[in-house]
Amino acid sequence: MSATISHSFWNNVSYNARRYPLGVAGGIIMIVFVLAAIFASAVAPLDPFNTNAKASLAAPGPVYLMGADMMGRDVFSRLIHGARVSLAVALGATIIGSGIGCAVGLACGYIGGWFDLLVQRVTEVMQALPLLVMALVITASLGPSLRNTIVAIAIPLIPTVARVIRSNVLSLREMPYVEAAKATGMSEWRIAIIHVLPNTLAPLIVLATAQLGSTILTEASLSFLGLGVPEPYPSWGRMLSESAAEYVRTAPWLVIYPGLAISLVVFGSNLLGDALRDALDPRQRD
Amino acid sequence: MAPVLEVSGLSTVFHTRRGLVRAVQDVSFSVNAGETLAIVGESGCGKTITALSLMRLIPQPPGEIVSGSVKVDGTDLLKLSEPEMRKMRGSKIAMIFQEPMTALNPLMTVGKQIAEMVMLHDGASKQVARDRAVEMLHHVRIPEPARRAREYPHQMSGGMRQRAMIAMALACKPKVLVADEPTTALDVTIQAQILDLIGDLQKEFGTAVVLITHDLGVVAEVAQRVVVMYAGRKVEEAAVGDLFAHPLHPYPRGLLGSIPRVGSARGLDVSPDERLREITGMVPALNDLPPGCAFAPRCSLADAKCHAQVPPFELKQPDHFAACWQA
Numbered sequence: 001m002s003a004t005i006s007h008s009f010w011n012n013v014s015y016n017a018r019r020y021p022l023g024v025a026g027g028i029i030m031i032v033f034v035l036a037a038i039f040a041s042a043v044a045p046l047d048p049f050n051t052n053a054k055a056s057l058a059a060p061g062p063v064y065l066m067g068a069d070m071m072g073r074d075v076f077s078r079l080i081h082g083a084r085v086s087l088a089v090a091l092g093a094t095i096i097g098s099g100i101g102c103a104v105g106l107a108c109g110y111i112g113g114w115f116d117l118l119v120q121r122v123t124e125v126m127q128a129l130p131l132l133v134m135a136l137v138i139t140a141s142l143g144p145s146l147r148n149t150i151v152a153i154a155i156p157l158i159p160t161v162a163r164v165i166r167s168n169v170l171s172l173r174e175m176p177y178v179e180a181a182k183a184t185g186m187s188e189w190r191i192a193i194i195h196v197l198p199n200t201l202a203p204l205i206v207l208a209t210a211q212l213g214s215t216i217l218t219e220a221s222l223s224f225l226g227l228g229v230p231e232p233y234p235s236w237g238r239m240l241s242e243s244a245a246e247y248v249r250t251a252p253w254l255v256i257y258p259g260l261a262i263s264l265v266v267f268g269s270n271l272l273g274d275a276l277r278d279a280l281d282p283r284q285r286d
Numbered sequence: 287m288a289p290v291l292e293v294s295g296l297s298t299v300f301h302t303r304r305g306l307v308r309a310v311q312d313v314s315f316s317v318n319a320g321e322t323l324a325i326v327g328e329s330g331c332g333k334t335i336t337a338l339s340l341m342r343l344i345p346q347p348p349g350e351i352v353s354g355s356v357k358v359d360g361t362d363l364l365k366l367s368e369p370e371m372r373k374m375r376g377s378k379i380a381m382i383f384q385e386p387m388t389a390l391n392p393l394m395t396v397g398k399q400i401a402e403m404v405m406l407h408d409g410a411s412k413q414v415a416r417d418r419a420v421e422m423l424h425h426v427r428i429p430e431p432a433r434r435a436r437e438y439p440h441q442m443s444g445g446m447r448q449r450a451m452i453a454m455a456l457a458c459k460p461k462v463l464v465a466d467e468p469t470t471a472l473d474v475t476i477q478a479q480i481l482d483l484i485g486d487l488q489k490e491f492g493t494a495v496v497l498i499t500h501d502l503g504v505v506a507e508v509a510q511r512v513v514v515m516y517a518g519r520k521v522e523e524a525a526v527g528d529l530f531a532h533p534l535h536p537y538p539r540g541l542l543g544s545i546p547r548v549g550s551a552r553g554l555d556v557s558p559d560e561r562l563r564e565i566t567g568m569v570p571a572l573n574d575l576p577p578g579c580a581f582a583p584r585c586s587l588a589d590a591k592c593h594a595q596v597p598p599f600e601l602k603q604p605d606h607f608a609a610c611w612q613a
Contacts, residue, residue, distance in 0.1 A: 175388060176383055176385045176388040176389040177388060177389050177390050177391045177392075179343065179383070179389075180381075180383055180389040180390070180451070180454075181391070182341075182343055182375070183341055183343060183375055183376065183380065183381040183383075183455075184375060184376035184380070184402075184403040184406070184454065184455075185372045185373060185374070185375035185376035185377060185403070185406060185407060186372070186376075186402075186403075186406060187369075187372060190406075194391075194394075194402070195391050195394075198391075198393045198394075199391070199392070199393055201393075281393070282392065282393060282438040282440065283392055283438070283440045
């Protein structure tokens with residue numbers, strides 16, 4: 001039995017892979033980055049923390065593949081180690097923010113009334129503040145650490161997700177199949193979980209992949225202000241922001257490679273997200 | 287034999303900004319096991335609200351069932367708590383809806399949707415519930431039920447989805463099936479198949495069916511008794527043959543006169559009797575009903591009494607009831 005299930009699962013995967021080649025490309029990009037992050041110590045050719053005055057601002061070459069920074073640290077190795085922080089922050093904050101936002105949106109759309117009114121006003125207040133400012137206030141009060149950075153970036157994501165899910169739930173709960181489910185004796189919560197929630201998945205995936213990129217940039221800004229993940233641990237955002245102003249002309253590799261890494265992850269996650277959204281919708285099959 | 291479904295004095299209102307809308311007023315009827323009762327009337331006459339009231343699916347607020355009782359096998363549904371009512375829905379009283387295209391969750395296989403309900407009511411295991419779903423799909427004559435059970439709603443035609451809805455509604459063998467315009471969205475050949483199917487399953491399971499429709503052709507085909515509603519009230523009730531042969535109330539008479547027949551009005555030389563007749567005027571707004579008979583403004587027989595007093599619903603002929611001063 002389990003053999004047939006896994007067989008059909010792999011069939012499904014290979015079928016969808018042929019259908020969404022761009023999604024496969026996005027998936028490969030993401031897998032490469034995640035593997036690099038997990039096995040950073042093994043993959044990185046040099047110690048990312050090791051400074052070398054002679055190699056200060058060395059251009060890309062056979063030893064320093066992507067050059068070296070002002071303190072002579074290898075950019076390539078730092079990028080690989082930085083993937084840990086950046087991906088942890090991006091995935092962690094997006095998953096936490098979207099998860100909570102989804103729950104809040106579902107509750108608002110379903111419970112309605114004064115609860116909805118109250119929560120909507122709170123989210124409006126939160127949305128009135130820019131993402132960065134709110135993340136700043138939260139990290140400043142929690143103190144800099146990886147966990148606090150994730151929390152600080154996740155919380156400002158909640159309102160957007162909550163509002164999108166809420167509006168979606170409001171229209172979905174009027175669908176005839178929801179009424180039909182009520183007529184079969186299902187409880188409201190069961191209907192919300194098994195009928196309404198899965199149908200909000202499509203906008204949620206699009207939103208989450210879009211947010212993935214902005215979380216990496218927010219982390220960069222926080223690091224730049226000294227409130228992100230503490231030194232000397234590298235993060236892409238900080239690598240980019242600490243060298244952008246000073247060295248963009250003299251040592252452009254300090255800016256180009258971290259920027260490229262961020263762009264690639266954002267690009268890859270968007271490709272993967274779009275393909276996932278289509279692949280998970282049974283109406284797009286056949 | 288005691289009727290399976292006994293509705294008496296059911297009244298449902300909606301509290302709206304424009305005032306109290308009396309959608310259903312003092313409606314009573316009963317249905318025996320294996321019998322089909324049709325409720326007919328034009329749009330907005332309270333048919334669907336009656337159906338939803340039976341299931342207690344009226345959105346509250348703004349809706350409210352203000353009085354009456356709905357007894358299924360002697361249990362008054364209107365007196366149950368919401369959790370108790372939930373147990374009744376699907377297991378004792380089930381409903382099928384008008385829109386087969388959207389009444390199934392697009393992201394779940396049809397078999398799973400039926401199985402969900404079986405698990406909910408019978409506490410069956412997943413495997414047993416799945417098997418029951420396939421068996422029900424077989425009952426509603428869907429070919430290759432095992433394969434179809436694994437398909438999503440969009441892979442099925444409208445007629446097949448309606449069959450799947452019927453399979454779901456009957457999966458727990460309810461005593462009462464409320465069918466709200468089950469064939470309106472389907473084309474005519476499929477309509478006939480679906481009606482036959484409901485009839486056959488009804489005989490097999492002994493289900494009492496309340497069929498809501500505006501299609502008198504459907505009524506003639508499947509129902510044993512007919513309730514005619516107008517503006518939220520019952521205006522006539524009789525056995526099907528009786529009602530079609532001698533309708534007492536001018537409204538059903540008008541309805542019957544407005545059915546086109548093949549061959550009628552083919553040329554210019556039609557006799558006046560063969561012309562398609564219409565009921566003049568419009569249905570009154572339910573929040574602004576006339577003081578007397580609601581049909582009086584459209585009725586050619588109406589006199590002063592009709593405009594002043596609501597006619598009582600009473601026995602006019604053996605087993606033939608109507609609410610009309612003139613009948």
